[in-house]
Amino acid sequence: MRDKAVTREKIMRAAETVFAAKGYHETLMEEIGQTSRTSKGAIYFHFPSKEQLFFALMDRLAQALRREVERELTRRQGALDKVQGALEAVFKSLGRHRRLAKILLLQGYGLGPAFEAKRLEIYQQFASLIQQHLTEAVREGSIPALDAEVTAYAWLGAINELIVRWLLTGAPDPWERALPALSRLFLRSIGAPAPSER
Amino acid sequence: MRDKAVTREKIMRAAETVFAAKGYHETLMEEIGQTSRTSKGAIYFHFPSKEQLFFALMDRLAQALRREVERELTRRQGALDKVQGALEAVFKSLGRHRRLAKILLLQGYGLGPAFEAKRLEIYQQFASLIQQHLTEAVREGSIPALDAEVTAYAWLGAINELIVRWLLTGAPDPWERALPALSRLFLRSIGAPAPSER
DNA sequence: TCTTACAAACCGACCGGTCGGTTTGTAGTT
DNA sequence: AACTACAAACCGACCGGTCGGTTTGTAAGA
Structure with a gap:
Protein backbone atom coordinates (compact mmCIF):
# COMPACT_ATOMS: atom_id res chain seq x y z
CA MET A 1 0.00 0.00 0.00
CA ARG A 2 1.42 3.37 -0.89
CA ASP A 3 1.53 5.74 2.00
CA LYS A 4 -1.57 7.84 2.05
CA ALA A 5 -0.05 10.65 4.10
CA VAL A 6 2.95 10.98 1.82
CA THR A 7 0.85 11.39 -1.30
CA ARG A 8 -1.41 13.84 0.41
CA GLU A 9 1.59 15.86 1.42
CA LYS A 10 3.01 15.81 -2.09
CA ILE A 11 -0.28 17.10 -3.41
CA MET A 12 -0.49 19.89 -0.88
CA ARG A 13 3.04 21.02 -1.58
CA ALA A 14 2.42 21.06 -5.30
CA ALA A 15 -0.87 22.88 -4.81
CA GLU A 16 0.94 25.49 -2.74
CA THR A 17 3.38 26.09 -5.54
CA VAL A 18 0.88 26.26 -8.34
CA PHE A 19 -1.79 28.27 -6.55
CA ALA A 20 0.80 30.80 -5.45
CA ALA A 21 2.18 31.13 -8.96
CA LYS A 22 -1.07 31.29 -10.89
CA GLY A 23 -3.87 32.14 -8.55
CA TYR A 24 -6.91 30.03 -7.92
CA HIS A 25 -8.76 30.25 -11.19
CA GLU A 26 -5.72 29.94 -13.43
CA THR A 27 -4.66 26.81 -11.65
CA LEU A 28 -5.70 23.53 -13.26
CA MET A 29 -6.15 20.38 -11.25
CA GLU A 30 -4.30 18.61 -14.01
CA GLU A 31 -1.27 20.78 -13.36
CA ILE A 32 -1.28 20.12 -9.65
CA GLY A 33 -1.36 16.47 -10.54
CA GLN A 34 1.68 16.80 -12.76
CA THR A 35 3.62 19.00 -10.37
CA SER A 36 3.04 16.60 -7.52
CA ARG A 37 3.99 13.72 -9.78
CA THR A 38 0.76 12.00 -8.93
CA SER A 39 -2.45 12.50 -10.89
CA LYS A 40 -5.76 14.23 -11.00
CA GLY A 41 -7.32 11.01 -9.80
CA ALA A 42 -5.09 10.96 -6.76
CA ILE A 43 -6.07 14.50 -5.89
CA TYR A 44 -9.75 13.70 -6.04
CA PHE A 45 -9.11 10.64 -3.93
CA HIS A 46 -7.70 12.86 -1.19
CA PHE A 47 -9.79 16.00 -1.60
CA PRO A 48 -13.43 16.33 -2.54
CA SER A 49 -13.00 19.41 -4.70
CA LYS A 50 -10.63 22.09 -5.89
CA GLU A 51 -12.13 24.52 -3.44
CA GLN A 52 -11.69 22.20 -0.49
CA LEU A 53 -8.10 21.56 -1.44
CA PHE A 54 -7.51 25.29 -1.47
CA PHE A 55 -9.14 25.77 1.91
CA ALA A 56 -7.13 22.95 3.43
CA LEU A 57 -4.06 24.74 2.23
CA MET A 58 -5.11 28.08 3.68
CA ASP A 59 -5.84 26.48 7.02
CA ARG A 60 -2.49 24.79 7.20
CA LEU A 61 -0.57 27.90 6.26
CA ALA A 62 -2.45 30.09 8.69
CA GLN A 63 -1.85 27.57 11.44
CA ALA A 64 1.87 27.51 10.75
CA LEU A 65 2.07 31.26 10.79
CA ARG A 66 0.09 31.50 13.98
CA ARG A 67 2.40 29.03 15.63
CA GLU A 68 5.44 31.09 14.75
CA VAL A 69 3.80 34.19 16.11
CA GLU A 70 2.75 32.50 19.32
CA ARG A 71 6.20 31.11 19.87
CA GLU A 72 7.58 34.60 19.62
CA LEU A 73 4.94 35.88 22.00
CA THR A 74 5.92 33.52 24.76
CA ARG A 75 9.55 34.49 24.36
CA ARG A 76 9.02 38.17 24.93
CA GLN A 77 8.30 39.93 28.19
CA GLY A 78 5.83 42.77 28.57
CA ALA A 79 2.89 43.53 26.35
CA LEU A 80 4.60 46.12 24.19
CA ASP A 81 7.57 43.95 23.53
CA LYS A 82 5.24 41.11 22.64
CA VAL A 83 3.40 43.27 20.13
CA GLN A 84 6.61 44.21 18.44
CA GLY A 85 7.91 40.65 18.49
CA ALA A 86 4.75 39.32 16.92
CA LEU A 87 4.91 41.85 14.13
CA GLU A 88 8.48 40.96 13.36
CA ALA A 89 7.61 37.30 13.38
CA VAL A 90 4.88 37.84 10.81
CA PHE A 91 7.10 39.90 8.56
CA LYS A 92 10.01 37.59 8.72
CA SER A 93 7.97 34.48 8.28
CA LEU A 94 6.06 35.81 5.30
CA GLY A 95 9.24 37.28 3.92
CA ARG A 96 10.81 33.87 3.97
CA HIS A 97 7.84 32.06 2.50
CA ARG A 98 6.65 34.13 -0.37
CA ARG A 99 4.40 31.43 -1.75
CA LEU A 100 2.67 31.16 1.57
CA ALA A 101 2.24 34.90 1.71
CA LYS A 102 0.79 35.08 -1.75
CA ILE A 103 -1.83 32.50 -0.95
CA LEU A 104 -2.81 33.91 2.42
CA LEU A 105 -2.80 37.57 1.51
CA LEU A 106 -3.63 37.74 -2.12
CA GLN A 107 -6.09 34.95 -2.76
CA GLY A 108 -9.46 34.79 -1.15
CA TYR A 109 -10.55 38.28 -1.97
CA GLY A 110 -12.57 38.44 -5.11
CA LEU A 111 -13.28 34.75 -5.39
CA GLY A 112 -16.80 34.60 -4.05
CA PHE A 126 -4.95 36.98 14.04
CA ALA A 127 -7.01 39.99 15.01
CA SER A 128 -7.98 38.27 18.25
CA LEU A 129 -4.36 37.61 19.02
CA ILE A 130 -3.52 41.26 18.53
CA GLN A 131 -6.55 42.52 20.42
CA GLN A 132 -5.74 40.32 23.36
CA HIS A 133 -2.28 41.72 23.77
CA LEU A 134 -3.36 45.28 23.16
CA THR A 135 -5.93 45.00 25.89
CA GLU A 136 -3.30 43.51 28.14
CA ALA A 137 -1.00 46.43 27.42
CA VAL A 138 -3.74 48.86 28.34
CA ARG A 139 -4.38 47.02 31.59
CA GLU A 140 -0.66 47.07 32.33
CA GLY A 141 -0.79 50.81 31.91
CA SER A 142 1.78 50.72 29.13
CA ILE A 143 -0.52 52.51 26.72
CA PRO A 144 -3.65 54.64 26.94
CA ALA A 145 -7.10 53.18 26.31
CA LEU A 146 -8.02 52.56 22.70
CA ASP A 147 -10.36 50.71 20.39
CA ALA A 148 -8.50 47.41 20.23
CA GLU A 149 -10.68 45.95 17.50
CA VAL A 150 -10.23 48.80 15.06
CA THR A 151 -6.53 48.91 15.85
CA ALA A 152 -6.08 45.19 15.27
CA TYR A 153 -7.73 45.22 11.87
CA ALA A 154 -5.98 48.41 10.85
CA TRP A 155 -2.66 46.79 11.61
CA LEU A 156 -3.55 43.65 9.76
CA GLY A 157 -4.56 45.68 6.76
CA ALA A 158 -1.38 47.70 6.84
CA ILE A 159 0.75 44.59 7.02
CA ASN A 160 -1.24 43.00 4.26
CA GLU A 161 -0.94 45.93 1.91
CA LEU A 162 2.78 46.39 2.42
CA ILE A 163 3.59 42.74 1.98
CA VAL A 164 1.37 42.38 -1.06
CA ARG A 165 3.06 45.36 -2.63
CA TRP A 166 6.42 43.89 -1.87
CA LEU A 167 5.43 40.55 -3.32
CA LEU A 168 4.18 42.09 -6.52
CA THR A 169 6.64 44.88 -7.15
CA GLY A 170 9.65 43.98 -5.06
CA ALA A 171 9.55 47.38 -3.38
CA PRO A 172 10.91 48.24 -0.94
CA ASP A 173 14.13 46.42 -1.66
CA PRO A 174 15.40 45.08 0.57
CA TRP A 175 12.18 44.42 2.33
CA GLU A 176 13.69 44.86 5.80
CA ARG A 177 14.05 48.56 5.13
CA ALA A 178 10.34 48.98 5.82
CA LEU A 179 10.32 47.13 9.11
CA PRO A 180 11.63 49.79 11.49
CA ALA A 181 9.44 52.46 9.92
CA LEU A 182 6.38 50.29 10.24
CA SER A 183 7.26 49.22 13.73
CA ARG A 184 7.55 52.83 14.86
CA LEU A 185 4.35 53.67 13.03
CA PHE A 186 2.47 50.94 14.87
CA LEU A 187 3.83 51.71 18.30
CA ARG A 188 3.19 55.40 17.84
CA SER A 189 -0.31 54.66 16.67
CA ILE A 190 -1.21 53.22 20.06
CA GLY A 191 0.52 55.96 21.96
CA ALA A 192 3.40 53.78 23.07
CA PRO A 193 6.71 55.34 24.00
CA ALA A 194 8.90 55.52 20.91
CA PRO A 195 11.12 52.47 20.87
CA SER A 196 14.85 52.93 20.56
CA GLU A 197 15.93 52.44 16.97
CA ARG A 198 17.24 48.96 16.40
CA MET B 1 -29.49 56.07 -34.57
CA ARG B 2 -29.46 55.24 -30.89
CA ASP B 3 -27.09 57.28 -28.78
CA LYS B 4 -23.79 55.57 -28.42
CA ALA B 5 -22.81 57.30 -25.19
CA VAL B 6 -26.10 56.45 -23.52
CA THR B 7 -25.80 52.76 -24.24
CA ARG B 8 -22.22 52.74 -23.07
CA GLU B 9 -23.28 54.36 -19.84
CA LYS B 10 -26.10 51.87 -19.34
CA ILE B 11 -23.64 49.04 -19.77
CA MET B 12 -21.17 50.47 -17.31
CA ARG B 13 -23.82 51.02 -14.69
CA ALA B 14 -25.10 47.51 -15.07
CA ALA B 15 -21.58 46.12 -14.98
CA GLU B 16 -20.98 48.02 -11.76
CA THR B 17 -23.99 46.42 -10.18
CA VAL B 18 -23.33 42.89 -11.30
CA PHE B 19 -19.58 42.85 -10.71
CA ALA B 20 -20.08 44.24 -7.23
CA ALA B 21 -22.72 41.67 -6.43
CA LYS B 22 -21.07 38.58 -7.85
CA GLY B 23 -17.39 39.26 -8.32
CA TYR B 24 -15.53 39.08 -11.57
CA HIS B 25 -15.59 35.39 -12.37
CA GLU B 26 -19.15 34.75 -11.34
CA THR B 27 -20.37 37.58 -13.50
CA LEU B 28 -21.60 36.58 -16.94
CA MET B 29 -21.50 38.92 -19.87
CA GLU B 30 -24.97 37.73 -20.67
CA GLU B 31 -26.19 39.00 -17.32
CA ILE B 32 -24.65 42.41 -17.78
CA GLY B 33 -26.46 42.52 -21.08
CA GLN B 34 -29.78 41.74 -19.47
CA THR B 35 -29.29 44.07 -16.53
CA SER B 36 -28.40 46.93 -18.82
CA ARG B 37 -31.40 46.06 -20.99
CA THR B 38 -29.13 45.89 -23.99
CA SER B 39 -27.34 42.73 -25.07
CA LYS B 40 -24.08 40.89 -25.11
CA GLY B 41 -23.61 42.09 -28.66
CA ALA B 42 -23.91 45.69 -27.52
CA ILE B 43 -21.30 45.14 -24.85
CA TYR B 44 -18.83 43.70 -27.31
CA PHE B 45 -19.54 46.58 -29.61
CA HIS B 46 -18.41 49.00 -26.90
CA PHE B 47 -15.75 47.00 -25.09
CA PRO B 48 -13.20 44.59 -26.53
CA SER B 49 -13.34 42.09 -23.69
CA LYS B 50 -14.72 41.36 -20.27
CA GLU B 51 -11.41 42.25 -18.71
CA GLN B 52 -11.25 45.62 -20.44
CA LEU B 53 -14.77 46.43 -19.39
CA PHE B 54 -13.81 45.69 -15.83
CA PHE B 55 -10.71 47.85 -16.03
CA ALA B 56 -12.65 50.73 -17.52
CA LEU B 57 -14.95 50.48 -14.55
CA MET B 58 -12.11 50.48 -12.05
CA ASP B 59 -10.59 53.52 -13.67
CA ARG B 60 -13.79 55.46 -13.60
CA LEU B 61 -14.54 54.63 -10.01
CA ALA B 62 -11.04 55.47 -8.87
CA GLN B 63 -11.20 58.76 -10.69
CA ALA B 64 -14.48 59.67 -9.06
CA LEU B 65 -13.16 58.84 -5.64
CA ARG B 66 -9.99 60.78 -6.23
CA ARG B 67 -11.98 63.80 -7.26
CA GLU B 68 -13.98 63.72 -4.05
CA VAL B 69 -10.81 63.47 -2.03
CA GLU B 70 -9.15 66.31 -3.89
CA ARG B 71 -12.14 68.53 -3.49
CA GLU B 72 -11.97 67.97 0.24
CA LEU B 73 -8.25 68.67 0.22
CA THR B 74 -8.65 72.11 -1.30
CA ARG B 75 -11.32 72.95 1.25
CA ARG B 76 -9.17 72.30 4.27
CA GLN B 77 -6.38 74.45 5.60
CA GLY B 78 -3.12 73.07 6.95
CA ALA B 79 -1.54 69.77 6.15
CA LEU B 80 -2.87 67.90 9.15
CA ASP B 81 -6.38 69.03 8.60
CA LYS B 82 -6.10 68.03 4.98
CA VAL B 83 -4.98 64.55 5.92
CA GLN B 84 -7.92 64.12 8.19
CA GLY B 85 -10.33 65.57 5.67
CA ALA B 86 -9.12 63.26 2.95
CA LEU B 87 -9.58 60.23 5.17
CA GLU B 88 -13.09 61.22 6.02
CA ALA B 89 -13.87 61.81 2.39
CA VAL B 90 -12.72 58.31 1.49
CA PHE B 91 -14.71 56.72 4.26
CA LYS B 92 -17.84 58.62 3.60
CA SER B 93 -17.69 58.17 -0.12
CA LEU B 94 -17.07 54.46 0.05
CA GLY B 95 -19.63 54.15 2.79
CA ARG B 96 -22.23 55.69 0.56
CA HIS B 97 -21.32 53.67 -2.51
CA ARG B 98 -20.89 50.13 -1.35
CA ARG B 99 -20.86 48.72 -4.86
CA LEU B 100 -18.06 51.00 -5.79
CA ALA B 101 -16.14 50.00 -2.71
CA LYS B 102 -16.60 46.32 -3.36
CA ILE B 103 -15.18 46.63 -6.82
CA LEU B 104 -12.24 48.82 -5.92
CA LEU B 105 -11.23 47.10 -2.72
CA LEU B 106 -12.27 43.51 -3.06
CA GLN B 107 -11.74 42.63 -6.68
CA GLY B 108 -8.37 42.73 -8.34
CA TYR B 109 -6.57 40.66 -5.78
CA GLY B 110 -6.45 37.02 -6.68
CA LEU B 111 -7.46 37.41 -10.28
CA GLY B 112 -4.11 37.17 -11.99
CA PHE B 126 -3.81 57.40 -3.81
CA ALA B 127 -0.52 56.65 -2.11
CA SER B 128 1.08 59.54 -3.95
CA LEU B 129 -1.65 61.85 -2.80
CA ILE B 130 -1.08 60.84 0.79
CA GLN B 131 2.69 60.99 0.53
CA GLN B 132 2.56 64.44 -0.93
CA HIS B 133 0.60 65.84 1.96
CA LEU B 134 2.58 63.98 4.56
CA THR B 135 5.79 65.42 3.20
CA GLU B 136 4.18 68.83 3.21
CA ALA B 137 3.19 68.38 6.84
CA VAL B 138 6.76 67.48 7.73
CA ARG B 139 8.05 70.56 5.94
CA GLU B 140 5.50 72.68 7.76
CA GLY B 141 6.91 71.33 10.97
CA SER B 142 3.53 69.93 12.00
CA ILE B 143 4.91 66.44 12.41
CA PRO B 144 8.33 64.86 12.83
CA ALA B 145 10.17 63.29 9.90
CA LEU B 146 8.94 59.87 8.78
CA ASP B 147 8.93 57.36 5.95
CA ALA B 148 6.09 58.79 3.90
CA GLU B 149 5.92 55.88 1.50
CA VAL B 150 5.54 53.20 4.13
CA THR B 151 3.07 55.36 6.00
CA ALA B 152 0.96 55.97 2.92
CA TYR B 153 0.65 52.29 2.06
CA ALA B 154 0.08 51.31 5.65
CA TRP B 155 -2.82 53.73 5.82
CA LEU B 156 -4.26 52.52 2.56
CA GLY B 157 -4.06 48.96 3.77
CA ALA B 158 -5.71 49.79 7.04
CA ILE B 159 -8.56 51.59 5.32
CA ASN B 160 -8.95 48.75 2.88
CA GLU B 161 -9.12 46.07 5.53
CA LEU B 162 -11.59 47.90 7.69
CA ILE B 163 -13.90 48.75 4.86
CA VAL B 164 -13.74 45.26 3.39
CA ARG B 165 -14.62 43.82 6.74
CA TRP B 166 -17.48 46.21 7.07
CA LEU B 167 -18.72 45.37 3.60
CA LEU B 168 -18.63 41.65 4.25
CA THR B 169 -19.75 41.38 7.84
CA GLY B 170 -21.48 44.67 8.56
CA ALA B 171 -19.25 45.25 11.56
CA PRO B 172 -18.80 47.70 13.06
CA ASP B 173 -22.41 48.81 12.98
CA PRO B 174 -22.91 51.63 12.47
CA TRP B 175 -19.82 52.07 10.44
CA GLU B 176 -19.19 55.60 11.66
CA ARG B 177 -18.29 54.24 15.06
CA ALA B 178 -14.89 53.26 13.69
CA LEU B 179 -14.08 56.61 12.16
CA PRO B 180 -12.90 58.57 15.21
CA ALA B 181 -10.84 55.63 16.46
CA LEU B 182 -9.17 55.24 13.10
CA SER B 183 -8.64 58.95 12.72
CA ARG B 184 -6.89 59.13 16.06
CA LEU B 185 -4.90 56.03 15.23
CA PHE B 186 -3.65 57.59 12.01
CA LEU B 187 -2.79 60.97 13.45
CA ARG B 188 -1.02 59.38 16.37
CA SER B 189 0.88 57.13 14.03
CA ILE B 190 2.60 60.13 12.48
CA GLY B 191 3.24 61.82 15.77
CA ALA B 192 0.61 64.49 15.25
CA PRO B 193 -0.93 66.23 18.21
CA ALA B 194 -4.06 64.35 19.26
CA PRO B 195 -7.03 66.01 17.58
CA SER B 196 -9.95 67.16 19.61
CA GLU B 197 -12.75 64.63 19.41
CA ARG B 198 -15.29 65.61 16.80
C1' DT C 1 -28.11 52.94 -50.37
C1' DC C 2 -24.57 52.87 -47.06
C1' DT C 3 -23.15 53.09 -42.41
C1' DT C 4 -23.92 52.75 -37.51
C1' DA C 5 -25.50 50.48 -33.52
C1' DC C 6 -27.13 47.20 -31.95
C1' DA C 7 -29.69 42.02 -31.15
C1' DA C 8 -29.55 37.23 -30.93
C1' DA C 9 -28.20 32.87 -32.37
C1' DC C 10 -24.26 30.34 -32.42
C1' DC C 11 -19.51 28.32 -31.76
C1' DG C 12 -16.04 25.74 -29.56
C1' DA C 13 -12.25 25.79 -26.23
C1' DC C 14 -11.82 24.81 -21.77
C1' DC C 15 -11.78 22.35 -17.34
C1' DG C 16 -13.77 20.42 -13.02
C1' DG C 17 -15.24 16.31 -11.90
C1' DT C 18 -16.24 11.16 -12.86
C1' DC C 19 -15.45 6.43 -13.39
C1' DG C 20 -13.78 1.99 -15.13
C1' DG C 21 -9.79 -0.02 -14.75
C1' DT C 22 -4.98 -0.97 -12.80
C1' DT C 23 -1.43 -1.30 -9.43
C1' DT C 24 0.29 -2.16 -4.94
C1' DG C 25 0.34 -3.64 -0.42
C1' DT C 26 -1.64 -6.92 3.19
C1' DA C 27 -3.81 -10.63 5.65
C1' DG C 28 -5.16 -15.14 5.75
C1' DT C 29 -4.42 -19.93 4.31
C1' DT C 30 -1.86 -23.88 3.42
C1' DA D 1 7.14 -19.54 1.27
C1' DA D 2 3.93 -19.34 -1.97
C1' DC D 3 -0.46 -18.56 -3.33
C1' DT D 4 -5.05 -16.47 -3.03
C1' DA D 5 -8.32 -12.96 -2.11
C1' DC D 6 -9.16 -8.62 -1.23
C1' DA D 7 -9.03 -3.67 -0.46
C1' DA D 8 -6.97 0.64 -0.52
C1' DA D 9 -4.68 3.85 -3.42
C1' DC D 10 -4.06 5.60 -7.74
C1' DC D 11 -4.37 6.62 -12.91
C1' DG D 12 -6.05 9.12 -16.89
C1' DA D 13 -9.35 9.06 -20.73
C1' DC D 14 -13.49 10.99 -21.11
C1' DC D 15 -17.86 13.66 -20.47
C1' DG D 16 -20.79 17.55 -20.39
C1' DG D 17 -21.92 21.98 -19.02
C1' DT D 18 -20.40 26.56 -19.21
C1' DC D 19 -19.34 31.06 -21.06
C1' DG D 20 -16.28 34.47 -23.51
C1' DG D 21 -16.25 35.72 -27.81
C1' DT D 22 -17.93 35.71 -32.95
C1' DT D 23 -20.99 35.84 -36.71
C1' DT D 24 -24.92 37.04 -38.92
C1' DG D 25 -29.06 39.59 -39.30
C1' DT D 26 -31.59 44.02 -39.09
C1' DA D 27 -33.67 48.46 -37.92
C1' DA D 28 -32.90 53.15 -38.25
C1' DG D 29 -30.72 57.31 -39.38
C1' DA D 30 -27.87 59.96 -42.86
Missing part, protein backbone atom coordinates in the same frame (compact mmCIF):
# COMPACT_ATOMS: atom_id res chain seq x y z
CA PRO A 113 -18.53 34.25 -0.70
CA ALA A 114 -16.95 30.97 0.35
CA PHE A 115 -13.46 32.35 -0.06
CA GLU A 116 -14.29 35.59 1.63
CA ALA A 117 -15.70 33.73 4.59
CA LYS A 118 -12.54 31.69 4.87
CA ARG A 119 -10.36 34.76 4.73
CA LEU A 120 -12.45 36.52 7.36
CA GLU A 121 -12.17 33.49 9.60
CA ILE A 122 -8.40 33.42 9.39
CA TYR A 123 -7.95 37.14 9.77
CA GLN A 124 -10.15 37.08 12.78
CA GLN A 125 -7.85 34.62 14.48
CA PRO B 113 -1.29 39.50 -13.00
CA ALA B 114 -3.30 41.89 -15.16
CA PHE B 115 -5.70 42.65 -12.32
CA GLU B 116 -2.94 42.99 -9.81
CA ALA B 117 -1.17 45.48 -12.02
CA LYS B 118 -4.33 47.53 -12.33
CA ARG B 119 -4.88 47.54 -8.62
CA LEU B 120 -1.29 48.57 -7.96
CA GLU B 121 -1.65 51.41 -10.43
CA ILE B 122 -4.74 52.77 -8.74
CA TYR B 123 -3.43 52.37 -5.23
CA GLN B 124 -0.28 54.15 -6.23
CA GLN B 125 -2.28 57.20 -7.26
